[in-house]
Amino acid sequence: MAQTESASKKATGISRFSLANVVKILGPGIIAVLSWLGAGDLITSSVAGSNYGYAMMWVLAVSLLLRFLIVNIIARFQLCNNQGMSILQGYAQLHPLFAYFMFGYALIMAHLTNAYMVKGAGEALSTLLHINHPLLCSVAVVLAVWMLVGRNFYTMIEGVMKLLLAIMTLAFLSLAIMATPDLGGILxxxxGFSIPADEGVHGALLVAVSVIGAVAGSFSNFVHPYVMKEKGWTGPEHKRIQRNxxxxxxxxxxxxxxxxxxVGAEILRPNGIQVNxxxxxxxxLxxxxxxxxxxxxxxxVFATLFAxxxxxTTALPMLITxxxxxxxxxxxERYGKVLHNDPMHKWFMLxxxxxxxxxxxxxxxxxxTLTIAVNALNxxxxxxxxxxLLIMSNQKSLLGKYRNNWFxxxxxxxxxxxxxxxxxxxxADLLT
Structure with a gap:
């Protein structure tokens, strides 16, 4: 009770804070980068903080480092191999089974990833409209995405969604600063490299795995080369700008x-609020x-999920196709190198x-629960x-001087x- 009163006083003390001043410093680069932030990051990080404080902060640090290294190696392979291979070609030339694995795994994970996002978008829209029909709202979201994706005016709508996401992100950043985080606890x-005892509905190991899956193991990391190609980054001369x-x-x-x-560790946890x-x-907020x-x-949240x-829905079918x-x-041979020309591309999207x-x-x-479980499956x-990736990024015949370093x-x-x-x-946990 004392903790709740303390949090209330703290909130009252900063009630005059205005987001308008913070929004003014928002740059276009930040808005573009916000596409990296998905529901997986939002849920897994908040659940980890609210349930376990800073005890598993090392999981986030390791995951983000691995994300950079894995995506950078994937991008470098596509930019610098001397045969102009895509990342999928790189896997396929190791063994044909990689293509079968990528096809099946991408199809399943794309379905499951969209599953929790469609569900969340429906719940968020239902809450905003004050109607108790999340399923109906999820159907509306799916119809809207299908009608908008690929249309000329979609870029404008996507820009609005990213701006809304940027405002929410700034709110979390402001809140985290004003919550006076425990720097010693974070360090x-x-x-620490420890897994604490289970608390709440979601076990510590499951949450840790979900954080790793949402960040380092996310299959969405494989979308990066396709987006990179759309930007016109196709050769070694683009390696530096891609890395930066x-x-x-x-x-x-x-x-x-x-x-x-x-926010989870300093606000939700002291108030006994678990993210369910x-x-x-x-x-x-x-x-x-x-x-x-x-x-x-x-x-x-709705903007994050919709975007x-x-x-x-736009990028993953390219990998699947x-x-x-x-x-x-x-x-x-029949449809050429443009993946959109293959009729199966649209069926995969659907x-x-x-x-x-x-x-x-x-x-x-x-x-x-669905978000944590799906991200853990990654x-x-x-x-x-x-x-x-370890094998093909060390092939001297393909990459020459662009092979991996020891780190x-x-x-x-x-x-x-x-x-x-x-x-x-x-x-072992399931068996016991």
Missing amino acids: SGTI DLLFAVIVGIIINLAIWV TLDDLGTA ELYFGKGGWLIFFVG SISGK DAFQYIRPGRR FILVTPLIWSLPGMPNFV IIGLPVISLG ENIALGFATALAVWIAFQLG
Whole structure:
């Protein structure tokens, strides 16, 4: 009770804070980088902070470092290999089974990733409209995405969504600063390398795996080369700008994830609030910014999810179609190198957008639980992905001087070992 009163006084003391002044410093680069922030980061970081404080901060640090290294190696391979291979071609030339694995894994993970995002977007829209029909709202989101993606005016709508997301992010950053984070606790948790005892609904190991899956193991990291190609970055001359762009994105990702974690640890945890629903996370902004904070949160969450669904529905079918054409090479000869020309591309888009609606039906797991579970599943593919990447990024015949350095090789080996160890631990927990 005393803690709640203390938090209330703290909130009252900063009630005059205005977001308008902070919004003025927002730059276009920040808005572009916010596409890295997805619902997975938002939920896993807040759950980890609210349930376990800073005890597992090392998981976030390791995950962000691995994200940079893995995505940078993927991008460098595509830019610098001397045969103009895509990242998928790089895997396929190691063994044909990689194409089959990528096809099946991408199709399943695209379905599951959109599942929790469609469900969350429906819940957020239902809350904003004050109607108790989240399934109906999820259907509306799917229809809107299908009608808007690929249209000329979608870029404008996407820009608005990113601006709304930027405002929510600034609110979390402001809140994290005003919550006076425990720097000693953050440092201790970053170098602690421990898994605390389970608290709340979601076990510590599951939350840790979910953080790793949402950041380092996210299959969305494989979308980067396709987006990179769309930007016109196609050769070694673009390596530096690609690396700097990625580094900037990861640095901003560190700041954003840390801010969300701090909000969970410094505001939700002291008040005994565990993140089991979107309303629980919105409570933090409402405590400090009143009804306006609540509105900023739900509008921002809806914008995050809508933009993420649209982005993944646009990008992931390119990877799936690419893999499918390696399984069925005749299709590449028939439809050419432009993946959109293959009729299966549109069917893959439709599949990963519409089938996730089954997870929004009554009786299915709630949004937070589904988000944590799906992001944890990303860890299953990480050993195959990192081991394959380790082999092909050291091929002298393809990369020459652009091969991995010793640190990158150690990091990929560590990622492979970490994923195997986690899978073993999770299996042992299930058996007991």
